[in-house]
Amino acid sequence: MLWLGSGRQYATGIEIGTSKICVVIAEVSKTHPFRVLGVGQSMSREVRKGSICDSEQTYAELREAIVEAEDSADVSIGDVCIGMTGSNIHSVDSVSTQIVESNGIVSEEDVLNVYHTAEDCRPKEVRNGILLHRVPQPFILDDTVIRGSPVGLSGDRLCLPMHWIYGAHGNIHTVFSLLREMRLEPKYPVFNGFALASFLKDDERLKQGGLILDMGAGTTEYVFLQKGVIRHAGVLPIGGDHVSNDLALGLKLELNAAENLKISHGRAIRDPQAENVQLAVELRSGERRSVRFDHMQIIMELRLKETFRIIRKILQNAGLRLTPDQVVMICGGGACIQMIEKLASSVFQVNAIPYAVRPFGEIPDSLKKPQFATPLALAIYCAGRMIVEKKGPLGKLKLLNFWKSKEEE
Numbered sequence: 001m002l003w004l005g006s007g008r009q010y011a012t013g014i015e016i017g018t019s020k021i022c023v024v025i026a027e028v029s030k031t032h033p034f035r036v037l038g039v040g041q042s043m044s045r046e047v048r049k050g051s052i053c054d055s056e057q058t059y060a061e062l063r064e065a066i067v068e069a070e071d072s073a074d075v076s077i078g079d080v081c082i083g084m085t086g087s088n089i090h091s092v093d094s095v096s097t098q099i100v101e102s103n104g105i106v107s108e109e110d111v112l113n114v115y116h117t118a119e120d121c122r123p124k125e126v127r128n129g130i131l132l133h134r135v136p137q138p139f140i141l142d143d144t145v146i147r148g149s150p151v152g153l154s155g156d157r158l159c160l161p162m163h164w165i166y167g168a169h170g171n172i173h174t175v176f177s178l179l180r181e182m183r184l185e186p187k188y189p190v191f192n193g194f195a196l197a198s199f200l201k202d203d204e205r206l207k208q209g210g211l212i213l214d215m216g217a218g219t220t221e222y223v224f225l226q227k228g229v230i231r232h233a234g235v236l237p238i239g240g241d242h243v244s245n246d247l248a249l250g251l252k253l254e255l256n257a258a259e260n261l262k263i264s265h266g267r268a269i270r271d272p273q274a275e276n277v278q279l280a281v282e283l284r285s286g287e288r289r290s291v292r293f294d295h296m297q298i299i300m301e302l303r304l305k306e307t308f309r310i311i312r313k314i315l316q317n318a319g320l321r322l323t324p325d326q327v328v329m330i331c332g333g334g335a336c337i338q339m340i341e342k343l344a345s346s347v348f349q350v351n352a353i354p355y356a357v358r359p360f361g362e363i364p365d366s367l368k369k370p371q372f373a374t375p376l377a378l379a380i381y382c383a384g385r386m387i388v389e390k391k392g393p394l395g396k397l398k399l400l401n402f403w404k405s406k407e408e409e
Helices: 055-073 108-120 124-128 169-181 192-200 240-251 255-265 293-317 340-348 370-388
Strands: 009-016 020-028 035-043 081-084 089-099 130-136 139-141 144-146 157-167 188-191 210-215 220-226 229-236 278-282 288-292 327-331 351-354
Touching: 009 055, 009 370, 020 055, 020 370, 035 055, 035 370, 055 169, 081 169, 081 192, 081 370, 089 108, 089 124, 089 229, 108 130, 108 157, 124 157, 130 188, 157 169, 157 229, 169 188, 188 192, 188 370, 192 210, 192 220, 192 229, 192 370, 210 293, 210 340, 220 293, 229 293, 240 255, 240 293, 255 278, 255 293, 278 293, 288 293, 293 340, 327 340, 327 370, 340 351
Parallel strands: 009 081, 081 188, 210 327, 327 351
Antiparallel strands: 009 020, 020 035, 089 157, 130 157, 139 144, 139 157, 210 220, 220 229, 278 288
């Protein structure tokens, strides 16, 4: 980590996505608790559904984004927070139990013991992968869910449900190797959705919880929150590229033309007024042809609706349902599709709201767009971890409280 005499440090978030690589560098100091200094971007051509397919190509693209970010920030980066995604990211639940020893009154020792039991009995899938996050759920004392600490309450059996988020070795090691080749230490690996939820969960609109969706080009990450606690998280290997592929096949277009059509005229719910309307499309050859606007909208609606239904089914299988006081918030490039919130509302049967950056630090307007939600959240997460670890003059700095959760080792 780079230090200056004034006590400044630099938090860096790196997202390696299917369509773009983005690097955000922010100053963390007593004068500026969080101030974005530089942003770097590059095209991502060899990442499929969040997994790196060509290490050499991705190395060159990552290097390009890092150099741009360092040049615009006029600093060099050190330790980084690297975001993880892809179909290799999974989650699983477990429950540990501790018999209350102290005359039926829960003591601090009982609480510590149940945490140790949870750690010692982590699920086999987690032991065989790479642990990213352990997320304690509310305690259960006998059959009663306890919000907050159970110390001092009476009961016989204390249970601690735990939600584990982990990844397979292959892609994570590939990402680590790329960074280390650049002499960067991936000190804070984090599931993209976890960093995003950690930043957004204090949004007043998410006070009662809800579903956060990050709809990227190759994946859709989902995190289910309940009163500030992550209850379920995962990655669906379906994203905007699948919409483009469907348009290319259904409208008999080149993929590039389908992608441009999606960006310029994309809509999540068909418009009755679009029936029989023709859209002009220019092909790479320079040839111009037309496609039915209503057919395009039908294709997009079907794909997006299926994506939301799959996620809804995943939540139902986990025993989770959105309640009327909860919301769906959509981030990522998918949030830019017209009428996407209305479609989400109809599928999940709750209010869907647009992404918005809540007041926090010094963030340029360009980073407040939904497609930059994840790299921004990664830089903020990095800043929080630095402060929790009390590095140098930042030890007494208070920034936000989301990184004080007990899920960190």
